[in-house]
Amino acid sequence: MIRIANGQGFWGDSLEAPLEQIRRGPIDYLTLDYLAEVTMSILQKQRSRDPRAGYARDFVDMIARGARDIVDRKIRIVANAGGVNPESCRQAVAKALQHPKIKIGVVAGDDIIDSLDDMIARGVPLKNLDTGAPLESVRARVQSANVYFGGRAIADALDTGAQIVITGRTTDTGLVLGPMIHEYQWKPNEWDKLAAGTIAGHTVECGAQCTGGNCQVDWQTIPNYADIGYPIVEAEPDGVFVITKHAGTGGRITVASIKEQLLYEMGDPREYITPDCIADFTTIQLKQDGPDRVRFTGIRGKPATDMYKVSISYSAGFKAIGTLMYSWPNAYAKAQASDRILRERLDRLGLRFDAIRSEFGGVNACHGPLAGEPAPGIAEVILRVGVRSGDRSVVERFTKEIAPLALNGPPTVTGLGSGRPKVEEIVAYWPALIPKTEATPQISVQEP
Amino acid sequence: MARVQLVRIAHARSGDKGDTANVGLIALDAAFYPVLASQVTAERVKKHFEGICLGKVERFELLNLGALNFLLHESLDGGGTLSLKADAQGKTYSAALLRMEIEVPDDLLSKTAL
Numbered sequence: 001m002i003r004i005a006n007g008q009g010f011w012g013d014s015l016e017a018p019l020e021q022i023r024r025g026p027i028d029y030l031t032l033d034y035l036a037e038v039t040m041s042i043l044q045k046q047r048s049r050d051p052r053a054g055y056a057r058d059f060v061d062m063i064a065r066g067a068r069d070i071v072d073r074k075i076r077i078v079a080n081a082g083g084v085n086p087e088s089c090r091q092a093v094a095k096a097l098q099h100p101k102i103k104i105g106v107v108a109g110d111d112i113i114d115s116l117d118d119m120i121a122r123g124v125p126l127k128n129l130d131t132g133a134p135l136e137s138v139r140a141r142v143q144s145a146n147v148y149f150g151g152r153a154i155a156d157a158l159d160t161g162a163q164i165v166i167t168g169r170t171t172d173t174g175l176v177l178g179p180m181i182h183e184y185q186w187k188p189n190e191w192d193k194l195a196a197g198t199i200a201g202h203t204v205e206c207g208a209q210c211t212g213g214n215c216q217v218d219w220q221t222i223p224n225y226a227d228i229g230y231p232i233v234e235a236e237p238d239g240v241f242v243i244t245k246h247a248g249t250g251g252r253i254t255v256a257s258i259k260e261q262l263l264y265e266m267g268d269p270r271e272y273i274t275p276d277c278i279a280d281f282t283t284i285q286l287k288q289d290g291p292d293r294v295r296f297t298g299i300r301g302k303p304a305t306d307m308y309k310v311s312i313s314y315s316a317g318f319k320a321i322g323t324l325m326y327s328w329p330n331a332y333a334k335a336q337a338s339d340r341i342l343r344e345r346l347d348r349l350g351l352r353f354d355a356i357r358s359e360f361g362g363v364n365a366c367h368g369p370l371a372g373e374p375a376p377g378i379a380e381v382i383l384r385v386g387v388r389s390g391d392r393s394v395v396e397r398f399t400k401e402i403a404p405l406a407l408n409g410p411p412t413v414t415g416l417g418s419g420r421p422k423v424e425e426i427v428a429y430w431p432a433l434i435p436k437t438e439a440t441p442q443i444s445v446q447e448p
Numbered sequence: 449m450a451r452v453q454l455v456r457i458a459h460a461r462s463g464d465k466g467d468t469a470n471v472g473l474i475a476l477d478a479a480f481y482p483v484l485a486s487q488v489t490a491e492r493v494k495k496h497f498e499g500i501c502l503g504k505v506e507r508f509e510l511l512n513l514g515a516l517n518f519l520l521h522e523s524l525d526g527g528g529t530l531s532l533k534a535d536a537q538g539k540t541y542s543a544a545l546l547r548m549e550i551e552v553p554d555d556l557l558s559k560t561a562l
Contacts, residue, residue: 038529130466216459216542217476256459256474259513263472265463266517269508282510316530357525357532365533366540369499370547386532429466429528 002183004176004200004233008032008079009207011039011056017061017207017230022069025246027232031175032079033205034059040144040169041313041427043083044113054085055092055166062392063164064096071099074163077156078175082166084144086110089166090446105162107153109442110113110169112310112434113145119438126432133207135432141315143427147434148309149195150275152188153441154178160445169311171274173201174347176233184237191419195279195301196239198272201262203296204231210243210261211292212251215259224250229292262384271302275436276303278302307433316428317354318395321386322402323361325415328379334410335360335383341409342385345401353398355388381417388426395423449551457552458484459484460542467527468502468503468519469506469538479556485509487550493518496548497541518545 005027007018011034021030035055038134047054059081063070070077082089086106094104112119116135119126126135135142142401146169155178157165165178169382172221180186186193203210212222229249236244243253262281264271269281278301285298326334346356359365361382374381387398399420406416454460454473457480462471473488475481490507499503503521510517524538525531535541 051453057466062460130468168539214461216461256476259461259474259515260461260472262513263474263515263517264461265511266470266472267465267519269517282512284512292544319530319532321532354534355525359534361534366535367544367547370496370544388530388532426529427532431466 002029002179002235003027004029004031004179004235006031006033006176006204006231008034008208009205009209011036011058013207015058015062019066020249021230021232021246022073022075023065024249025387027075029179030075030077032059032077032081033172033175034079034081035083035169036239037311037429038427039158040084040146040311043085044144047085052088055083055089056081059089060092060096063093067097067099069246071097071102075183076158076179077164078167078178080167080170082106082108082168082320084130084168086166086168093164093166094446102164103160103162103445103447105157105165105443105445107149107157107165107167107170107443108289109440110147110149111145112147112439113142116142116145120433124434124438126312126434129433135430138430139313142312143315145310145312147439148275148311149441150174150179151181152276155181155445156441157443157445158182160443162445172205173198173274174276176201176204177276180235188197189303191277191301191303192299193239194277196241196296196299197235198274198277198279198301199284199296199299200233200235200241200243202272203258204233206261207231208251208263209264210258211253212257215252215257215260215445217254217256222252224248239299239319240295241292242289242295253294255286255288258286258294273305275304277304284420306436308436308439310432310434312430312432313427314430317388317390318392318423319386319388319426320395320399320411321384322399322420322421323415323417324383324405324413325404326381326383326410327412327414328377331378331381332360332363332374334412335381337410338383338405338413339385342401342405346398349397351394351397353387353389353394357386359384392423399423450554450557451549452552452557453546454488454548454550455546458546461546462538462542464524464527464537467524468521469523469541471518471520471541473516473518473545476532478514479559480552481511481514482550483550483556485544486547488516492548493520493545496545497523
């Protein structure tokens with residue numbers, strides 16, 4: 001049995017969780033997910049300003065803080081922290097480790113931005129999976145393009161003896177499946193086992209969201225959220241596994257908490273498609289296996305497709321969001337009046353937006369019309385107005401119409417925050433597919 | 449028969465894929481799954497989310513988990529970074545679905561003592 005821990009559910013997750021996973025009990029592998037869908041474009045921008053940048057710096061800091069334990073306890077680490085510059089990330093990690101004998105592997109080859117035009121010319125349309133539009137329609141605005149490699153590429157890197165594997169874009173599930181393939185030498189056609197490893201990866205990829213975080217069942221009695229334990233997969237060679245956490249940590253792992261995470265961001269549960277296999281979530285059998293332990297059996301998988309998913313980011317205009325807070329009495333009526341006044345002023349200025357949206361925090365921002373009418377004596381309401389446009393100047397002008405309402409609109413208003421809202425560039429996500437023959441993982445190892 | 453909100457007999461989690469929100473609805477007790485499966489249809493969910501879900505609703509059954517998964521298309525104001533919604537990822541749609549009222553046999557409610 002091997003223990004594979006997750007210590008990071010997204011870029012921005014707890015800085016302490018990876019170290020707690022290393023220090024609070026036995027683990028063989030630590031996996032860390034640092035990439036969100038549009039993270040690559042941010043990293044791409046950082047690299048264009050500084051050729052040594054473009055990876056997750058949090059990861060390097062974590063390695064520096066945990067170096068002694070990682071070395072002494074021979075913990076192997078798999079992280080997609082490489083972003084758009086895994087080689088620089090490797091150098092920074094080697095420096096942080098200060099231990100020349102540790103091999104660091106890199107999985108690259110996912111960055112296909114330089115071959116996009118060639119692919120389009122050869123008839124690979126890179127159609128948007130959601131809308132069907134061809135990439136050509138936004139080609140000039142593309143900022144990054146990366147293939148999602150799977151667990152197989154990570155296993156290949158581990159097979160070289162690397163103790164730390166840094167990847168660019170890989171599937172979140174592959175970070176966990178990779179160590180299983182490596183340890184148990186699962187073959188590319190052992191679909192049931194690959195599906196089991198993939199489902200283990202899906203369960204832990206959002207960190208504490210399977211160990212009691214965000215859990216709706218009896219959340220008031222979930223112990224010690226402040227010290228919530230992150231998940232650990234105890235994986236067997238036959239594809240059976242248990243999800244658990246270190247003894248003494250907070251949170252709670254039950255069949256209910258696990259079911260919630262299994263359904264998170266789920267599409268068709270019979271067809272969970274990854275580069276490694278297609279996993280069937282309708283075959284999972286769950287059983288409570290002692291306190292804070294849930295056992296998974298029965299998982300079936302199907303052959304992988306011959307396509308890779310690609311994550312492309314492109315510049316899609318500008319947006320700004322402003323807020324104003326109104327107090328009792330008549331808080332909701334004041335916020336509604338303020339919204340009407342603001343829109344009238346925007347009209348008078350002749351400003352046209354691709355979208356404008358008003359929400360009333362405390363009334364309907366979460367559940368819209370399902371929330372019904374607020375209580376008449378409602379203590380306070382937050383007006384939140386957002387606009388979007390391809391033209392930066394109209395968004396800019398909008399940001400200057402919010403603040404005046406603090407003085408020239410309905411009374412008892414506050415909550416402007418730090419003044420005018422900021423104009424943000426929108427970097428949107430363009431999911432597409434390419435044939436697997438179009439990209440190959442590049443694995444390299446830095447020899448000690 | 450008792451008319452109760454889904455929150456009495458189910459829990460849920462929601463998330464996003466682009467402009468599509470997914471809501472996983474899970475029976476708190478296996479005995480409630482048939483009630484969910486027969487009453488919480490794609491059509492009812494589409495009607496429940498009127499004004500929020502502008503596209504179609506798809507439903508998938510996970511008998512093994514006592515759960516249903518719903519895909520609510522065109523529900524996130526464009527989704528991702530394009531969205532102007534405070535809840536651009538539909539994280540609270542799980543609770544929004546639990547507002548729905550359904551009919552549950554009295555003996556089922558008392559037997560499970562939730």
